[in-house]
Amino acid sequence: MPSNVSLNFTLNEYAQRLSKTRTAMSDRNIDCLIVVDPSNMSWLTGYDGWSFYTHQCVIVQHDQEPIWWGRGIDAPGAVRTTYLDEDNILGYPDHFVQSTEYHPMDHLSKLLGKLKLDRESIGVEMENYYFSAAAFLSLQSHLPKATLIDATAIVNWQRIIKSDQELGYMRSAARIVEQMHSRIYDIIEPGLAKNELAAEIFYTGVKGKDEHWGDYPAIMPLLPTGMDATAAHLSWDNSKLKTGDITFFEIAGCHKRYHCPLSRTISLGKPPQKYLDAEKAVLDAMHAGLEYARPGKCCEDIAIAFFDTLETHGFKKDNRTGYSIGLSYPPDWGERTISLRRGDKTELQENMTFHFMPALWLDDGGLEITESVVINGSGYESLASVPQKLLIK
Amino acid sequence: MPSNVSLNFTLNEYAQRLSKTRTAMSDRNIDCLIVVDPSNMSWLTGYDGWSFYTHQCVIVQHDQEPIWWGRGIDAPGAVRTTYLDEDNILGYPDHFVQSTEYHPMDHLSKLLGKLKLDRESIGVEMENYYFSAAAFLSLQSHLPKATLIDATAIVNWQRIIKSDQELGYMRSAARIVEQMHSRIYDIIEPGLAKNELAAEIFYTGVKGKDEHWGDYPAIMPLLPTGMDATAAHLSWDNSKLKTGDITFFEIAGCHKRYHCPLSRTISLGKPPQKYLDAEKAVLDAMHAGLEYARPGKCCEDIAIAFFDTLETHGFKKDNRTGYSIGLSYPPDWGERTISLRRGDKTELQENMTFHFMPALWLDDGGLEITESVVINGSGYESLASVPQKLLIK
Numbered sequence: 001m002p003s004n005v006s007l008n009f010t011l012n013e014y015a016q017r018l019s020k021t022r023t024a025m026s027d028r029n030i031d032c033l034i035v036v037d038p039s040n041m042s043w044l045t046g047y048d049g050w051s052f053y054t055h056q057c058v059i060v061q062h063d064q065e066p067i068w069w070g071r072g073i074d075a076p077g078a079v080r081t082t083y084l085d086e087d088n089i090l091g092y093p094d095h096f097v098q099s100t101e102y103h104p105m106d107h108l109s110k111l112l113g114k115l116k117l118d119r120e121s122i123g124v125e126m127e128n129y130y131f132s133a134a135a136f137l138s139l140q141s142h143l144p145k146a147t148l149i150d151a152t153a154i155v156n157w158q159r160i161i162k163s164d165q166e167l168g169y170m171r172s173a174a175r176i177v178e179q180m181h182s183r184i185y186d187i188i189e190p191g192l193a194k195n196e197l198a199a200e201i202f203y204t205g206v207k208g209k210d211e212h213w214g215d216y217p218a219i220m221p222l223l224p225t226g227m228d229a230t231a232a233h234l235s236w237d238n239s240k241l242k243t244g245d246i247t248f249f250e251i252a253g254c255h256k257r258y259h260c261p262l263s264r265t266i267s268l269g270k271p272p273q274k275y276l277d278a279e280k281a282v283l284d285a286m287h288a289g290l291e292y293a294r295p296g297k298c299c300e301d302i303a304i305a306f307f308d309t310l311e312t313h314g315f316k317k318d319n320r321t322g323y324s325i326g327l328s329y330p331p332d333w334g335e336r337t338i339s340l341r342r343g344d345k346t347e348l349q350e351n352m353t354f355h356f357m358p359a360l361w362l363d364d365g366g367l368e369i370t371e372s373v374v375i376n377g378s379g380y381e382s383l384a385s386v387p388q389k390l391l392i393k
Numbered sequence: 394m395p396s397n398v399s400l401n402f403t404l405n406e407y408a409q410r411l412s413k414t415r416t417a418m419s420d421r422n423i424d425c426l427i428v429v430d431p432s433n434m435s436w437l438t439g440y441d442g443w444s445f446y447t448h449q450c451v452i453v454q455h456d457q458e459p460i461w462w463g464r465g466i467d468a469p470g471a472v473r474t475t476y477l478d479e480d481n482i483l484g485y486p487d488h489f490v491q492s493t494e495y496h497p498m499d500h501l502s503k504l505l506g507k508l509k510l511d512r513e514s515i516g517v518e519m520e521n522y523y524f525s526a527a528a529f530l531s532l533q534s535h536l537p538k539a540t541l542i543d544a545t546a547i548v549n550w551q552r553i554i555k556s557d558q559e560l561g562y563m564r565s566a567a568r569i570v571e572q573m574h575s576r577i578y579d580i581i582e583p584g585l586a587k588n589e590l591a592a593e594i595f596y597t598g599v600k601g602k603d604e605h606w607g608d609y610p611a612i613m614p615l616l617p618t619g620m621d622a623t624a625a626h627l628s629w630d631n632s633k634l635k636t637g638d639i640t641f642f643e644i645a646g647c648h649k650r651y652h653c654p655l656s657r658t659i660s661l662g663k664p665p666q667k668y669l670d671a672e673k674a675v676l677d678a679m680h681a682g683l684e685y686a687r688p689g690k691c692c693e694d695i696a697i698a699f700f701d702t703l704e705t706h707g708f709k710k711d712n713r714t715g716y717s718i719g720l721s722y723p724p725d726w727g728e729r730t731i732s733l734r735r736g737d738k739t740e741l742q743e744n745m746t747f748h749f750m751p752a753l754w755l756d757d758g759g760l761e762i763t764e765s766v767v768i769n770g771s772g773y774e775s776l777a778s779v780p781q782k783l784l785i786k
Binding site: 004079318323 | 441466474492522593596606624711729
């Protein structure tokens with residue numbers, strides 16, 4: 001490791017992660033794991049760069065240091081951000097990039113051949129944004145003697161219990177998202193253009209507070225108003241807010257790629273009774289769910305208590321009410337492992353982290369009042385402290 | 394189409410796009426095209442939302458209005474942003490989302506069956522961030538009587554010549570990126586923390602200027618300094634700039650999802666002679682390349698003139714020097730069609746748009762002085778006007 005690389009975690013922590021990953025590989029008889037998920041690549045090696053729009057991976061074997069493989073011009077980024085020996089940072093030539101003649105995975109297959117891995121069982125993340133159908137077919141055709149095994153989310157699952165250092169970064173992200181919501185509430189008023197509000201959200205989120213500096217979030221700020229808030233994922237335009245508007249803000253603070261998502265809803269003026277009813281329903285249901293947020297219970301316990309309580313209030317939600325969070329790259333700040341929904345029997349353990357996301361998308365608008373929580377020894381702790389209510393201004 | 398949908402283009406323009414796409418489908422004997430690329434989905438229907446982290450598509454047939462298919466909670470977003478009839482906006486249940494038991498494409502296969510398309514030739518975008526290996530295998534196993542055809546980039550290629558309205562949006566993006574570079578130059582100084590600079594870049598880019606309001610870019614700002622700029626795609630931390638630092642800013646203005654990327658490099662104090670030599674080499678080579686930027690020439694003509702001239706100055710660049718740009722969603726603001734490199738014989742036509750990207754990543758830093766250009770009747774025009782040089786402050 002070059003002396004000027006400033007890693008976000010100790011070498012010991014990276015070694016533990018690698019060890020857990022290798023155990024999971026052994027359990028599935030995987031000799032070699034091709035890790036393409038940028039979050040997994042980063043978690044295993046420290047790698048950080050906006051290079052995931054071209055094919056890249058970390059190759060994990062049982063008895064060798066991992067190998068970073070990617071586009072040639074990004075190899076110096078791996079030198080700058082990982083603990084890997086430069087000999088284990090390998091770039092492919094640029095003619096493979098977004099070509100119709102060559103696929104980067106053709107190059108990877110040759111490399112696996114050189115490493116004598118082309119007759120082994122190779123794990124690939126079949127369900128991932130960064131492992132296309134074409135990537136799979138390239139490996140399949142160039143590695144006829146290998147056994148390709150679906151290793152989707154194997155590394156993601158090793159990430160679900162956070163270390164103290166990871167929790168520290170998430171607490172920094174929490175300080176950031178608190179500032180963001182505070183700034184939104186301070187400046188929101190009739191006549192303000194949505195993009196100006198979005199600009200302030202970005203500014204506050206990236207500037208951060210003191211040592212809690214802001215990174216880019218894995219999902220852009222969502223701030224739909226009124227009928228646009230019947231939809232879950234609209235961003236903004238330049239329309240001006242007006243009295244009576246109800247807007248939800250689905251945003252996250254991000255520090256060193258660790259997220260603390262938190263949504264709040266603001267009504268400009270007195271909201272209709274329906275929204276006050278929805279507020280009460282959501283908060284009651286969320287608290288009912290959080291009664292089960294402690295080690296030994298399972299994820300669906302939270303979800304069932306939440307959904308059942310919500311229904312007693314006359315509201316219904318037919319989608320999951322949360323998910324595991326932590327380190328992430330676009331397009332999703334979730335970890336894509338645990339969901340808070342019926343049927344998810346994952347046992348809750350200390351230092352798991354969730355975005356409890358009891359959003360209601362109604363027929364004339366939306367209401368989001370959410371919490372990011374960490375499971376502790378006896379229950380849970382909210383990462384951020386922002387007034388937990390439908391905000392009125 | 395609901396009367397309150399505000400489309401970015403006329404219905405006529407969307408109809409023309411659909412017609413071009415259907416012709417391309419016919420040329421390849423494709424009965425039905427499954428469009429998963431968010432940029433292509435938006436270009437065909439107007440759809441705009443940060444929902445591409447779950448599986449979704451637009452189904453294009455020859456004789457029917459396109460169908461939007463996606464996660465149930467995002468269907469209202471399609472109602473709010475597309476011209477499609479609500480009957481053609483179809484959501485799938487939430488238990489398909491990030492599940493290990495169910496794949497959303499299982500649901501899509503059933504839908505294709507209902508539409509009597511399950512024995513047809515179906516085009517799929519095999520090489521796309523949003524068409525995973527698992528998505529392909531799901532379709533393949535559930536549609537045994539269909540013929541799956543690789544339709545990668547078929548829609549992207551229809552997008553390469555821009556309409557007047559599209560160019561209008563790109564010019565708005567150009568006004569925005571001009572402001573961003575102007576703001577950077579105004580505030581950069583020794584002692585400024587990189588994340589504060591990034592915060593200002595976001596603020597300026599999203600606030601925009603007058604009616605040219607800013608959207609989020611498809612690539613986050615890259616602003617590496619010194620040795621970090623030997624790598625192509627590093628973002629920022631909270632380190633403080635100091636005298637002698639050389640930083641490149643790879644950023645884009647974005648308006649209604651249309652991009653104008655533009656990079657500049659700033660030296661705090663007099664740069665070493667090597668960087669002044671590199672500046673001259675890059676500008677001479679770029680101008681040599683741009684001599685060929687006119688209808689009738691082809692993309693590699695630009696590239697060859699550029700690379701040859703660069704080498705006469707003693708510099709070498711072993712990666713592409715540009716790509717087609719326009720409408721885009723993360724993780725890439727390129728269109729993933731044309732590259733400015735040797736071997737790309739695409740003929741240049743009026744209203745094609747490129748990011749001419751003659752970046753040099755050297756052994757002790759980087760230099761980026763780039764231009765986004767539109768091919769006109771007799772040559773080219775730079776979209777943005779920012780001093781074309783290594784900036785010194």
